Amino acid sequence: MEGTILRTENLRVSFGDNLVVKGINMEIGEKKVTAFMGPSGCGKTTILRAINRLHELTPEAKVEGKIFLHSENINEMEAMTVRRRVGMVFQRPNPFPTMSIYENVISGFTLNGIKLKTDEKNHIVEDALKKVALWDEVKDHLKKRATSLSGGQQQRLCLARAVAMKPEVILLDEPTSALDPLSTAKIEDLLYELKGNYTLIIVTHNMQQAARISDMTAFFYLGELLEYDDTKKVFTNPKNEKTQNYITGRFG
Amino acid sequence: MTPYDIQGLQGRRVKDRIFTSLVWGLTFSCLAVVFIILFYIFEKGIGSLNWAIFSQNPKPVGENGGGMLNAIVGSLMVVSIAAILAIPVGVSVGIYLAENRGRKLSDRIALAVDVLQGIPSIVIGIVIYVWIVKPTGKFSSYSGSIALAIMMLPPIIKNTEETLILIPTTLKEASLALGASYFRTTMKVMLPAGIGGIFSGCIIGIARIAGEVAPLLFTAFGNPALNFNILKPVDTIPKVIFTYASSPYDDWHRIAWGGSVILVSFIILLNTIIKIFESRWKVQF
Numbered sequence: 001m002e003g004t005i006l007r008t009e010n011l012r013v014s015f016g017d018n019l020v021v022k023g024i025n026m027e028i029g030e031k032k033v034t035a036f037m038g039p040s041g042c043g044k045t046t047i048l049r050a051i052n053r054l055h056e057l058t059p060e061a062k063v064e065g066k067i068f069l070h071s072e073n074i075n076e077m078e079a080m081t082v083r084r085r086v087g088m089v090f091q092r093p094n095p096f097p098t099m100s101i102y103e104n105v106i107s108g109f110t111l112n113g114i115k116l117k118t119d120e121k122n123h124i125v126e127d128a129l130k131k132v133a134l135w136d137e138v139k140d141h142l143k144k145r146a147t148s149l150s151g152g153q154q155q156r157l158c159l160a161r162a163v164a165m166k167p168e169v170i171l172l173d174e175p176t177s178a179l180d181p182l183s184t185a186k187i188e189d190l191l192y193e194l195k196g197n198y199t200l201i202i203v204t205h206n207m208q209q210a211a212r213i214s215d216m217t218a219f220f221y222l223g224e225l226l227e228y229d230d231t232k233k234v235f236t237n238p239k240n241e242k243t244q245n246y247i248t249g250r251f252g
Numbered sequence: 253m254t255p256y257d258i259q260g261l262q263g264r265r266v267k268d269r270i271f272t273s274l275v276w277g278l279t280f281s282c283l284a285v286v287f288i289i290l291f292y293i294f295e296k297g298i299g300s301l302n303w304a305i306f307s308q309n310p311k312p313v314g315e316n317g318g319g320m321l322n323a324i325v326g327s328l329m330v331v332s333i334a335a336i337l338a339i340p341v342g343v344s345v346g347i348y349l350a351e352n353r354g355r356k357l358s359d360r361i362a363l364a365v366d367v368l369q370g371i372p373s374i375v376i377g378i379v380i381y382v383w384i385v386k387p388t389g390k391f392s393s394y395s396g397s398i399a400l401a402i403m404m405l406p407p408i409i410k411n412t413e414e415t416l417i418l419i420p421t422t423l424k425e426a427s428l429a430l431g432a433s434y435f436r437t438t439m440k441v442m443l444p445a446g447i448g449g450i451f452s453g454c455i456i457g458i459a460r461i462a463g464e465v466a467p468l469l470f471t472a473f474g475n476p477a478l479n480f481n482i483l484k485p486v487d488t489i490p491k492v493i494f495t496y497a498s499s500p501y502d503d504w505h506r507i508a509w510g511g512s513v514i515l516v517s518f519i520i521l522l523n524t525i526i527k528i529f530e531s532r533w534k535v536q537f
Contacts, residue, residue, distance in 0.1 A: 052429055057421075084431030094422040097535045098444040111432035111440055147536045158426070165430065 005030040005169060005199050006051065011065040013046050013055065020046050022223040023065065028169070028216075033191065033200045035214035035231065037207070039246065042220040044203045048171045051201070052088050053079045069168065084112065087162030087170045092178045093154035095146035095161070102142040104157055105129060108165040128164035132156040132190055152183025156190065163194075170194075172202040176209070188213055207247055211235050219243045290516065297513035300506040305514075310476050310492075316503045320511055322478045326486030330393055330472055331462055333482065334400035339454050342405045346412020346450070347438060353417070369406035376402050377467030385471055391485040396472025400464060404457035411453020415446040420537055448533035452526040459522045463515055465490040489515050 006028035013021040021043040028034050036044040046055075055061035056079060067074045074082045095104045105125045109116055116124070125142070129135040134156045138149070146157055155175060162170050172191070176184040184206075191200060191213045204210050210217055210231065217234040219227040219242075227234055227243045238244045245251055304319045311318030345361065352358040380399040385391055419442060427437040443450065465488075473485040474495070489511050496508035 054425060054429065057425070057428070080431045080433060082431075083429050088425075088429040090422055090426065090429075092422060094420070094426040096423065096426065096441055096445075097537055098441075098447075107427075108430040108432075111427055111430055111436050113436065145536075161426075161430070 003030040004028065005070060006201075007068040008047075009066040009068070011047065011050060011063070011067060013043070013050050013064075014062045015058070016060045020223050021050070024225050026218060026225055026228055028199065028201060030199055031196060032215040033195050033202065033213055034216045034218060035210035036201065036203045036218050036220060037205075037210055037246070038220035038226075039251065040205075041222075043223040044220050045173050047220075048088075048173050048201065048203055051169070052086050052171055053082050054088075080112075084108075084165060085168050087165055087167035089155070089158050089162055089170065089172045089175045091174045093151055093158050095149070095154050095157050097145070097147045099146060100143045101138050101146050101149070101157060104146045105160050105164050107161060124164050128160040129157075131163050131194070132160040133186065133193075134160060150183070152179050152186060155179060155183065155187060159187070159190065163198075167198075169199045169201065172200060174203050174205065177205065184209075207235075219246065221246075293509070293512050293516055297509035297511075300510035301513060302510075305507065305510045309478055310507075313501070318507070320487070320489065320492050320507060320514075322475060323487040323489045323492040323511070324514070325478060325480070326393065326472065326475070327462070327488040327490075329480070329482065329486060330396045330400060330468070330488055331458060333394060333397035334404055334461060335454065335458055337397060338401035338404040338408060338457060341401075342408025342453070342457070343412050343443075343450060345405070345409045346453075347416060347442075349409065349413040350416035365406050365409050368402070372466070373399075373403055373464050374466040374469075377470045380467065381470035390483075391471060391473035392483050393472050393479070393486040394482040396468045396486070396488070397482070399467035399471050400461040403461050403464065403467065407457040407460060408450075408453045411456065412446070412450045415449025415453070416442060418449075419445050423537070445535050445537075448530050448535065451533070452530055455522050455526045459519050462518060462522075463490050465494045 004027045008024050008026050011021055011024040012019065020041075024043075024047060036047065038044055049055055050063050051067055051074070053074065055063050063075065069077075069082070069085065074086075096107055099107060102125055103110070105128050106116075106121050109121075109124070126135060126139075129138065134153060137153060138144075138157075146154065149157060155178075159170075159172075159175070176187050179187065188209055191202065194200065195213065195215075202210075202214065214231045217227075217229065217231040218225060219234065219238075219240070221242050227238060227240045229239075234243065235247060238247060302319075304317055305321075306319060306324065307321055308317070308319035309322045310320065345365070349358050349362060376399050380395050380402075384395040384398060388395075423441060423445060424437055427441040428434075432440075468488055468491055472488060472491070474487045474491050475485045476487065479486050493508045493511045493515070496504040496511070499505070
């Protein structure tokens, strides 16, 4: 694929004896939005977490195969470097509760021990918060605790925290599943805005969401990649019967 | 009588009332014991609190007056050095246990901590006597601190572990996903989020050792003179209470009661601090 940023080679992830991801080969386009879809337990989130090397926190998890970021195998890179270049937004908003809104946005730098001048910091914070359309809502109380925000605002803050690090890829693990419809719409709008400037991979159960914001859609089933194509094609003319059944709501 | 009427309702009501009053009664008697003890100590001791107690060293036997400045200084010294020794170790062990749950080694450590909690303080005193006092050839303030530090460990470890377990893993993941190191994640995300619980564990530990005499008998020993040198023996408030209360002199009894009031007030103060900081540092996830 032209402009590939991520490529997996026979990616297999298992937890103990349970093989969850069964040899995935796929390429993710740069500056594209790729949606990962499929019924629960199909391995979408597991793949996402493999890209960010988060499985290392789980002792029984085992990742085999290769994942390339550009041409580097991320399993041979320093985990910290990988995670700095690949941002992640989680299912539930998880701002740092002891930090203010401002500190949360800049936390990627402070937690990495990167020293910045005050005006640099101010600039990064303002820029990131504007990108996630949160600036107008919080600019007058940046010193307030991040947990004082609503769930939707917290999730946008988490997105801002990831965006501030200027990552090459942002992974989004069902970022709207814990939010109300209004906040969901806001996040979707936002992802739509970010499209074209960032490489986004979004795991979602919401088909309208996938159809609306993604360029490419991957359909997973029981740890295998069944279909991966332009979003339009997957939704209008799926090749695989299972995909068709899933998007027409017959199972999943 | 409708079919839904319950058989023996009257009897149930009576049982219910008996149970409720039993719970109330036992709770009240427990509280009453605490208050009676406090009242008694303060009634006996508050009168003997005077400036001399805080500002003078003990007078020789037979002379009235004097105070326990040496013991107050000694207690502060022994306890604070014990805290300095125990807190880093205890918090680290707590972090280890919270991070490595279910592993064999952490199960063993947790068991060891439980055993440590059950070891009588006098035994810890003897062990430190054999390990430190005998080889160095003299009683010393620091050997007392070490004995107390060992006693402080279990509450610090347990509070740290239990606090950290309650912090959602998503928080740790959020930090790691930003590329932060394990060390910074622990120091800047996990510990601040758990600071309230960890802090109260430390205070509980201090409260536990502040009134200990047994481990100090063989270590810090006692010293009628004011001493700031950790290599020399010192008096402590509980030690003075022990010695004075078992003496035949009325004036020493008076000072022992005064010491009790100081000690009890210190413990009440520590518990108040815990309550204040727990609510102030409460972190919402």
